[in-house]
Amino acid sequence: MSDDLKILDEVTNSEYKWGFVSNIESDNAPKGLSEDIVRFISAKKNEPEWLLAYRLKAYRHWLTLTEPTWPNVTYPSIDFQDIIYYSAPKTKPTLNSLDELDPEIKSTFDKLGISLEEQKRLANVAVDAVIDSVSVKTTFRESLGELGIIFSSFSEAVHEHPDLIKKYLGSVVPYTDNFYAALNAAVFSDGSFCYIPKGVRCPMELSTYFRINSAGTGQFERTLIVAEQGAYVSYLEGCTAPMRDENQLHAAVVEIVSHEEATVKYSTVQNWYPGDKQGKGGIFNFVTKRGICLGNRSKISWTQVETGSAITWKYPSVILKGDNSVGEFYSVAVTNNMQQADTGTKMIHIGKNTSSTIISKGISGGRSQNSYRGLVKIAKGAVKARNFSQCDSLLLGDQCGAHTFPYLEVNNKSSKVEHEATTSKVGEDQIFYCNQRGISTEDAVGLIVNGYCKEVFNKLPMEFAVEAQKLLAISLEGSVG
Amino acid sequence: MSTSILNNSSAECFMQAVDHFRELYGNHLPAQKSLQTNAAAVFTQLGIPTTKHEEWKYTSLAVLAKNNYRTVNPSHNCSLSKSDVASLALTKDTLLYVIENGKFNASASNGHALPTGITIGSLADMAGDPRVQNHLMKHADFSEESLVALNTALSFDGVVIIADAKTECATPIQIAVINNTAGEALNIPVRILVVAEKNAVFNVVETHHSFGVKSPVLVNVVSEVVIAEQARVNYIKLQDEDQNTCHVNYHKVNMARDSYQHISTLTWGGGLVRNNLNIRLDDVNCTSYLNGLTIAKDFQVIDHHTVVDHAMPNCYSNELYKGIIDGHAQGVFNGKIFVRKDAQKTNAFQSNKNVLLSDDASMNTKPQLEIFADDVKCSHGATTGQIDEEALFYLRARGIGEASARALLNHAFAADVIEQIPDENLKAVLLDRLTARLYA
Numbered sequence: 001m002s003d004d005l006k007i008l009d010e011v012t013n014s015e016y017k018w019g020f021v022s023n024i025e026s027d028n029a030p031k032g033l034s035e036d037i038v039r040f041i042s043a044k045k046n047e048p049e050w051l052l053a054y055r056l057k058a059y060r061h062w063l064t065l066t067e068p069t070w071p072n073v074t075y076p077s078i079d080f081q082d083i084i085y086y087s088a089p090k091t092k093p094t095l096n097s098l099d100e101l102d103p104e105i106k107s108t109f110d111k112l113g114i115s116l117e118e119q120k121r122l123a124n125v126a127v128d129a130v131i132d133s134v135s136v137k138t139t140f141r142e143s144l145g146e147l148g149i150i151f152s153s154f155s156e157a158v159h160e161h162p163d164l165i166k167k168y169l170g171s172v173v174p175y176t177d178n179f180y181a182a183l184n185a186a187v188f189s190d191g192s193f194c195y196i197p198k199g200v201r202c203p204m205e206l207s208t209y210f211r212i213n214s215a216g217t218g219q220f221e222r223t224l225i226v227a228e229q230g231a232y233v234s235y236l237e238g239c240t241a242p243m244r245d246e247n248q249l250h251a252a253v254v255e256i257v258s259h260e261e262a263t264v265k266y267s268t269v270q271n272w273y274p275g276d277k278q279g280k281g282g283i284f285n286f287v288t289k290r291g292i293c294l295g296n297r298s299k300i301s302w303t304q305v306e307t308g309s310a311i312t313w314k315y316p317s318v319i320l321k322g323d324n325s326v327g328e329f330y331s332v333a334v335t336n337n338m339q340q341a342d343t344g345t346k347m348i349h350i351g352k353n354t355s356s357t358i359i360s361k362g363i364s365g366g367r368s369q370n371s372y373r374g375l376v377k378i379a380k381g382a383v384k385a386r387n388f389s390q391c392d393s394l395l396l397g398d399q400c401g402a403h404t405f406p407y408l409e410v411n412n413k414s415s416k417v418e419h420e421a422t423t424s425k426v427g428e429d430q431i432f433y434c435n436q437r438g439i440s441t442e443d444a445v446g447l448i449v450n451g452y453c454k455e456v457f458n459k460l461p462m463e464f465a466v467e468a469q470k471l472l473a474i475s476l477e478g479s480v481g
Numbered sequence: 482m483s484t485s486i487l488n489n490s491s492a493e494c495f496m497q498a499v500d501h502f503r504e505l506y507g508n509h510l511p512a513q514k515s516l517q518t519n520a521a522a523v524f525t526q527l528g529i530p531t532t533k534h535e536e537w538k539y540t541s542l543a544v545l546a547k548n549n550y551r552t553v554n555p556s557h558n559c560s561l562s563k564s565d566v567a568s569l570a571l572t573k574d575t576l577l578y579v580i581e582n583g584k585f586n587a588s589a590s591n592g593h594a595l596p597t598g599i600t601i602g603s604l605a606d607m608a609g610d611p612r613v614q615n616h617l618m619k620h621a622d623f624s625e626e627s628l629v630a631l632n633t634a635l636s637f638d639g640v641v642i643i644a645d646a647k648t649e650c651a652t653p654i655q656i657a658v659i660n661n662t663a664g665e666a667l668n669i670p671v672r673i674l675v676v677a678e679k680n681a682v683f684n685v686v687e688t689h690h691s692f693g694v695k696s697p698v699l700v701n702v703v704s705e706v707v708i709a710e711q712a713r714v715n716y717i718k719l720q721d722e723d724q725n726t727c728h729v730n731y732h733k734v735n736m737a738r739d740s741y742q743h744i745s746t747l748t749w750g751g752g753l754v755r756n757n758l759n760i761r762l763d764d765v766n767c768t769s770y771l772n773g774l775t776i777a778k779d780f781q782v783i784d785h786h787t788v789v790d791h792a793m794p795n796c797y798s799n800e801l802y803k804g805i806i807d808g809h810a811q812g813v814f815n816g817k818i819f820v821r822k823d824a825q826k827t828n829a830f831q832s833n834k835n836v837l838l839s840d841d842a843s844m845n846t847k848p849q850l851e852i853f854a855d856d857v858k859c860s861h862g863a864t865t866g867q868i869d870e871e872a873l874f875y876l877r878a879r880g881i882g883e884a885s886a887r888a889l890l891n892h893a894f895a896a897d898v899i900e901q902i903p904d905e906n907l908k909a910v911l912l913d914r915l916t917a918r919l920y921a
Contacts, residue, residue, distance in 0.1 A: 070535070380840060380841075393850075393852070395852065395854075395855035395857075396855070397855055398822065398825070398854060398855045398856070399822075400853075400855070401851070401852060401853045402850070402852045403849075403850065403851045403852065404848070404849060404850045404851075404861070405847070405849055406846075406847065406848060406849075406863070407845070407846075407847050408844075408845065408846040408847070408863055408865060409843070409844075409845045409846075410835075410837060410843060410844045410845075410846075410865040411843040412837065412840045413837040413838055413839055413840050413842065413867050414840075414867060415837075415865070415866070416864070416865070416866040416867070417863075417864060417865045417866070418862075418863070418864045418866075419846075419848065419861075419862065419863040419864070420860065420861070420862040420863075421848070421850060421860060421861050421862075422858075422859065422860040423850055423852050423857060423858075423859040423860070424857065424858055424859070425855045425856055425857070
C-alpha cells in the first residue's frame with residue numbers, strides 16, 4: 001500500500017507540462033455577448049446574410065435557455081458577459097508555403113511537437129491548424145482537391161460552398177438542441193469543414209489541431225463532416241492549451257453526416273489545461289458532438305482519449321437512422337487532481353438491424369470525479385437492433401469518485417441490449433505478479449493501466465495512438481515508466 | 482437533480498385531501514403528531530412528482546389526477562372475517578395478519594401459536610410503546626420523497642412486528658394488505674414497522690390483494706425495517722392486486738453490524754406499481770440480498786427503484802432483478818449502488834435481465850454505480866432481449882409445442898429469482914404461484 005500511496009502522491013504532484021503563452025497580437029472583440037457582438041463576428045468574417053440570420057436566430061433562442069445543471073459536475077457559475085467571443089491573429093495569413101507562416105505561430109506548433117513540415121513530408125497528414133479560431137494554414141488541400149475532397153476552414157467553406165453549408169449546418173445538432181449548442185451557433189468563430197464526395201476513400205488522415213491561446217477567449221469551434229455515398233474518411237482532432245489561471249470556456253459543436261455505405265471515423269485526443277492541483281484555472285469543455293448514419297449500411301465511429309480540461313461535459317452520439325447502420329464509441333477518460341468529467345455517449349437506434357458498441361474506460365485519481373453517462377435507445381421500429389456496452393472504472397486513490405449512469409430504453413421485442421460495468425482498483429495481486437518478475441511497482445501500474453486502455457488505443461490511428469500513450473503517461477506521471 | 486414540479490390538478494387535490502383529512506379525523510397517532518405535521522408540510526411543498534423529476538422519468542403518476550381519491554376514514558369498520566382471507570395464507574401454518582383498507586383487522590387475523598419473544602399488533606395500538614416510538618417514522622426519510630411524506634402525514638394504522646433478542650421464528654409471519662372497496666376511489670396509507678433485535682431470525686411476507694368492487698385505489702405503503710446486530714430477516718413482498726390499483730411502496734432497511742437481510746419483491750399485479758427499496762448498510766460486515774421479479778402484461782407499468790447504500794467497510798450486497806414484459810406493459814428498473822468513502826473492501830453486485838415478449842412492450846433500465854472508495858469490487862450488468870430462439874428450437878425439436886416451450890422458458894427465466902429465497906417452504910409455494918401466474 002505504501003508504494004501505491006507514493007505513486008499516487010507523485011501522480012498528484014505532476015504539473016501540466018505544455019503550458020506556455022505565445023505572443024500573437026490578437027484582434028479581439030469587446031467582452032460580452034449581445035446581438036451587436038453576433039453581428040460583429042459575422043461582419044468580421046464577411047459572412048453572407050443568411051448565416052447572420054442563422055446566428056441571430058440561435059442567439060435569440062439562447063436567451064430563452066438556462067444553463068443545464070444535470071451533469072454530475074460542480075463549478076462556479078459562468079459569467080457569459082465576461083468572455084471575449086472573438087479573437088483572431090491580426091493579419092490573417094493567406095499562405096501558399098510554410099515559409100510565409102508567422103514564426104511565432106510556427107514555434108507554437110513546434111513546441112507542441114507538430115511540425116507542419118514534418119507532418120507534410122513524413123506523416124502524410126493534412127493539418128488544418130487552428131489558432132484561436134481562425135484557420136492559419138491548411139496543408140495538402142491541393143492534393144485532396146484532385147479527388148474532389150473539400151477540407152477547409154469553416155469560414156472559407158461558407159464562401160466557397162454555401163450550398164453545402166446551408167444544407168448541412170445544424171442538420172444534426174440544431175441550434176435548439178441545448179444551451180451550449182445554441183451559444184455555439186450564435187458565436188462560432190471558425191472550425192473545419194470536410195466533404196468527401198461519392199465513392200471516394202480519403203487517402204490520408206485529416207487532422208485539426210486546436211489551440212486556445214488568448215486569455216479570456218472562449219473558443220467556439222464548429223466542425224461539419226459530410227461523407228457521401230460509399231465514402232470513407234478518418235478525422236483526427238487533438239488539443240493542447242497553455243496554462244491559465246482563469247477558467248476558459250470551450251463550447252464546440254461537431255456534426256457528422258454519413259450517407260449510404262459511408263464510413264466516418266472521428267478520433268479525439270484532448271489535453272487541455274486541467275487547472276492546478278487545487279483546481280484553480282483550467283478549461284471548461286462543454287461540447288456537443290453528434291453524427292447521423294443517414295443512409296443504409298453507413299457507419300460512424302467515435303474514439304476519444306480525454307485527459308485534460310477542468311470540467312468535461314461531452315457525449316459524442318450517433319443517430320442510427322439507416323438500416324444496418326453501425327455506431328461505435330471508444331473512450332478513455334482520465335481525471336486527476338480536481339478534474340471532473342461527465343462523459344459518455346448516446347446511441348439512438350431508429351433503423352432496422354442497427355448495431356452499436358460502447359467501450360468506455362474511466363480512470364480517476366487525486367480528488368477527481370469521473371462519470372460515465374450514456375443512453376441506448378431502441379425505437380419501436382428498430383427491429384433486431386443490437387447494442388453492447390461496457391464501461392469500466394479504475395480508481396487510483398481513496399479520494400476520487402467513479403460513477404456510472406447508463407440509461408437503456410428498449411421498445412421492441414426483437415432487439416438485444418447488453419450493458420456491463422465494473423469498478424475496481426489496480427489489483428494488488430497483479431502488482432505483486434509484476435514485482436516478482438522484477439518490474440517495479442511504478443512500471444507495473446503503468447503497464448496495467450496501459451493494458452486496461454489498450455482496447456481503446458487500438459482503435460486510434462497509428463500516429464494518435466502514440467500520442468495518446470504519451471498523454472496517458474503525462475497525466476498519470478509517476479506511475480507510468 | 483431537478484426539483485419536483487407540481488402537477489397542478491393532482492397535487493392540489495391531494496394537498497386539499499391532506500388538510501381535509503387532518504381536520505376531519507384529527508391525529509390518530511398522538512405520539513407521532515409533530516412528525517406527521519412536518520410531513521404534511523413537506524408534502525405540500527413537494528407535491529406529486531412528474532416525469533420531469535429524474536427519479537420519475539419513466540413512470541408517470543398522471544393517473545392520480547384522473548381519479549378523485551378520497552383518503553380512507555380511519556374509523557371505518559372492517560368487514561372481512563377469517564374465512565374470507567383463509568385462502569391468502571401462503572403456507573398452512575402461516576401467522577396471518579390482515580390490514581384491511583389501511584386498518585389492522587384483528588378479527589380476520591390468525592396469530593395462532595405466536596412464539597414467545599415476538600410481538601405483533603396494530604400500529605395504532607402500539608404507537609405509544611417506546612420501542613415503536615424509537616423507530617416509527619424515524620427511518621423512512623420523507624424530506625425528499627413526496628409520497629413517503631404523504632403516507633407519513635396520513636398514516637393512522639398498520640402493523641408492528643417486534644422480535645426480541647435471540648428470538649427465532651421459522652413460521653412465516655404474513656401481512657396481507659387488502660384493498661376492500663365498494664366502487665369508490667380510495668387513497669389508502671399503510672404503515673409497517675419491523676424491528677429485529679440482536680440475533681433475532683425470522684421471515685416476513687407482505688402480500689397485497691384486491692377485494693370487493695373493482696375501483697381505482699392508491700395504496701401507499703411505507704415499511705421500516707430495523708435490523709440489529711447479527712439479526713437475520715428474510716422479507717418477501719408479493720404484489721398481486723388488480724389493474725385498477727396504483728401501488729407505491731417505500732421500503733427502508735437499516736442494518737447494524739454483522740446483520741443479514743434478504744428481500745424479494747415479486748410483482749405481477751397492479752396497474753401502476755412503484756417500488757422504492759432503500760437499504761442502508763450502516764455498519765461493518767453486513768450482507769444484503771435484493772431480488773425482484775416483474776411479470777407484466779396489458780397496460781401495466783411496473784417500476785423498481787433500489788438504493789443500496791454502503792456506508793461502512795467489509796459489506797456485501799447482491800442484487801438480481803428480472804422482468805418479463807408482455808402486451809403494452811412497461812417495465813422500469815433503476816438500481817443505485819452507493820459506496821461511501823469509508824466503505825473500503827465493499828463487494829457490490831447487481832444484475833438486471835429482461836425479456837420483452839411484444840413489440841408494444843418496453844423496458845427502461847438505469848443501473849447506476851456511485852463509488853467514492855477505491856478498494857472495492859463493484860459491477861453491474863443489464864440486458865434486455867428475448868427468448869433464446871435456439872433454446873426454443875431445442876424444446877420444439879423434442880416434441881414440445883411452441884406455446885408450452887415458451888411458457889417453460891419464461892418459467893425457467895423467472896424461477897431464477899424465486900430460487901434465491903432462503904426459506905425452502907416459501908420457495909416451493911411461490912414457485913407454484915409463479916406457475917399459476919405464467920400459465921394463466
